[in-house]
Amino acid sequence: MSVARDTSLIFRRQVRQDTRNPVWLLIGLSQPILYLAFFGPMLSRVLRADEGRTGSAWQVYVPGLLVQLALFGAAFVGFTVIADWRTGSMERMRVTPVSRFALLMGRVLHDVAVLLAQSVVLILAAVVFGLRAPLAGIALSLLFVALLTCSLSSLSYGLGLAVKRETAFSPMLNIATVLLLLLSGILLPMSLAPSWLNDVSRLTPLRYLVDAIRDAFVGRFATATVAEGLAVGLGLAALSLAAGTYVFCRENV
Amino acid sequence: MAIIKAEGLARTFRTRGRTVEAVRGVDLEVGAGEIVGFLGTNGAGKTTTLRMLATLLRPTSGRATVAGADLRRDPAGVRRRIGYVGQGGGAHPDALVGEELLLQGELYRMTRAAARERAASVAGRLGLADLLDRQVQTLSGGQRRRLDIGLGLVHSPPLVFLDEPSTGLDPHSRRELWHHTRRLRDEWGTTVFLTTHYLEEADALCDRVLVMDRGRIVIEGTPEELKRKVAGDVISVEVADDPAPAEAVLRARPEVLALAVDDRTLRLTVARGEQALSGLVQALGGAGVRLESIQVRRPSLDEVFLAATGHPLHADPPVPPAPAAAVPAGLADPADPADPADEGALGVRRA
Structure with a gap:
């Protein structure tokens, strides 16, 4: 009971911070919109090479953009926890009886809410550009966005609080996000890749989410790809939350 | 309790x-x-x-x-x-x-x-x-x-x-x-x-x-x-003219533990300032010394700290902890003072 209340207190505090700096929410959204406008139109030509596919280029590309949005929106949240550590506001909360799990969960749920809202905006913009996809598929894609955000933001907070230095945290993130971006098939479907690259890509969790959302966007729900995506998404979220919780609950942070 | x-x-x-x-x-x-x-x-x-x-x-x-x-x-x-x-x-x-x-x-x-x-x-x-x-x-x-x-x-x-x-x-x-x-x-x-x-x-x-x-x-x-435990009290006596007679009188008193002369001011250390004061004033008066002023002062905690630890306490505020973001990576202090947990490490580096 008290954990739920604590979580809601932290969640609302994070939302209040956003309302004071709304410009960051727009900046986070602007990147995928730019990709949509300046990169998306080229895809319809490129994807002709990928004969096996059904659906328009937008149905292939927007799922990637959704994952990209979640990747860059959630991976960097750890910086805020470093700032909270430095200003002492983290310590000031840790010395109260507040649940330490709630200190993490309130933040994570805030990020999930923000990313879901941004995803809806992105999908609406894509519809303007020409995306057509079944509503159920879009709803399923939002579930994947929520799972991915939950995973990445838990990991980012946990790592941020463990490292506590921007100078160490920043290079780790850069490497991780670029690798995930390239290997997940966000930009182009991995079916275009040579087989060794395709195999490497299968080692990264995002690959399964991107493929699953692509299936959902063309209305194929009962596929092994969707099932795999759900399994990977749920498993990753559970593991990441556990790791983040471990760091937040350590007695000596 | x-x-x-x-x-x-x-x-x-x-x-x-x-x-x-x-x-x-x-x-x-x-x-x-x-x-x-x-x-x-x-x-x-x-x-x-x-x-x-x-x-x-x-x-x-x-x-x-x-x-x-x-x-x-x-x-x-x-x-x-x-x-x-x-x-x-x-x-x-x-x-x-x-x-x-x-x-x-x-x-x-x-x-x-x-x-x-x-x-x-x-x-x-x-x-x-x-x-x-x-x-x-x-x-x-x-x-x-x-x-x-x-x-x-x-x-x-x-x-x-x-x-x-x-x-x-x-x-x-x-x-x-x-x-x-x-x-x-x-x-x-x-x-x-x-x-x-x-x-x-x-x-x-x-x-x-x-x-x-x-x-x-x-x-x-x-x-x-x-x-009191560490240093006793300090009495400053300022005399009107030559400090030599006053010095001679004071050096003879058993309660005076230490004495230093600085121009016309004599600084003496005694165990308990207030108790020693009247006896000292009487002795000086008896020897015909004319006093300008007399003052009892407790030693400061500075002296206490020095006596207890063997090194002085720096009264200056410490360098404020710089946010690590503002420090170029190569110059970052390995024991970042912004992290209070590193305090001990700082102490050892100092020592």
């Missing part, structure tokens, strides 16, 4: 393969309603000890009872009953003053209504009532500090820890802070345990001072006791 009782509290850090003993077995007892100060240089282990007592750091060994709860077995019980104000404070720069006070009360599991009431009452006490709608980053240093302290008091704890509360404040704000700290105890009976590296502050504010050096408490007592 003891509100803090610690035995053999110790903390060891492992950094880069080296073991650093930041705190090496601290025994201490603080009575309810006392204002007790931890005095020491940076790196002496003050903050580490405070963080252990406030459940923020697990002791490597030793045990303690804090506000009636066992530190190791019931840290949640300790947290409910103490307030803790860290070195950097804890208010978020973007948040509103009122919001922070209200949230803190709710984090202490008060109902929203109760938290609102307490926030208003704490704000009233600390002179923050007109600032509730202001953003924290727009406050002056003194206002900010009062808010930090208010955050530690919203749940009316019987015991509050203040880590270097006056660091970085101008003299006026510092005196104001002392005033508020005394009121905490005098009007609400709150026990205050603070750390400081200002002798002046320990002297002016604390009922009892624990001097800490290199992870140990080296001496403790009331400021008065400490001064």
Whole structure:
């Protein structure tokens, strides 16, 4: 009971911070919109090479953009926890009886809410550009966005609080996000890749989410790809939350 | 009645393969309603000890009872009953003053209504009532500090820890802070345990001072006791003309432990200034010495610190911790002073 209340207190505090700096929410959204406008139109030509596919280029590309949005929106949240550590506001909360799990969960749920809202905006913009996809598929894609955000933001907070230095945290993130971006098939479907690259890509969790959302966007729900995506998404979220919780609950942070 | 009782509290850090003993077995007892100060240089282990007592750091060994709860077995019980104000404070720069006070009360599991009431009452006490709608980053240093302290008091704890509360404040704000700290105890009976590296502050504010050096408490007592124990009192005698006759008289007195002459001023050390004074004045008068002035002075805590630790206490404020973001990677201090847990490591590097 008290954990739920604590979580809601932290969640609302994070939302209040956003309302004071709304410009960051727009900046986070602007990147995928730019990709949509300046990169998306080229895809319809490129994807002709990928004969096996059904659906328009937008149905292939927007799922990637959704994952990209979640990747860059959630991976960097750890910086805020470093700032909270430095200003002492983290310590000031840790010395109260507040649940330490709630200190993490309130933040994570805030990020999930923000990313879901941004995803809806992105999908609406894509519809303007020409995306057509079944509503159920879009709803399923939002579930994947929520799972991915939950995973990445838990990991980012946990790592941020463990490292506590921007100078160490920043290079780790850069490497991780670029690798995930390239290997997940966000930009182009991995079916275009040579087989060794395709195999490497299968080692990264995002690959399964991107493929699953692509299936959902063309209305194929009962596929092994969707099932795999759900399994990977749920498993990753559970593991990441556990790791983040471990760091937040350590007695000596 | 003891509100803090610690035995053999110790903390060891492992950094880069080296073991650093930041705190090496601290025994201490603080009575309810006392204002007790931890005095020491940076790196002496003050903050580490405070963080252990406030459940923020697990002791490597030793045990303690804090506000009636066992530190190791019931840290949640300790947290409910103490307030803790860290070195950097804890208010978020973007948040509103009122919001922070209200949230803190709710984090202490008060109902929203109760938290609102307490926030208003704490704000009233600390002179923050007109600032509730202001953003924290727009406050002056003194206002900010009062808010930090208010955050530690919203749940009316019987015991509050203040880590270097006056660091970085101008003299006026510092005196104001002392005033508020005394009121905490005098009007609400709150026990205050603070750390400081200002002798002046320990002297002016604390009922009892624990001097800490290199992870140990080296001496403790009331400021008065400490001064008496270590150095005796200093009497300055200024004579109207040649100091030689006066010097001859004073050197012959058994209660004079030491004597120094500086122009027409004679400085003598005695065990108890007030008691020695009348005898000395009579002897000087009997020898026909004409006095300009005479003054009894207690030794400062500076001398106490020097005598107890063998090195002087630097009265200058320490270099403020620079945010690591502003430090180029190559120049980043391996023991970042922004991280209080590194305090012990700093001490060792100094030594």
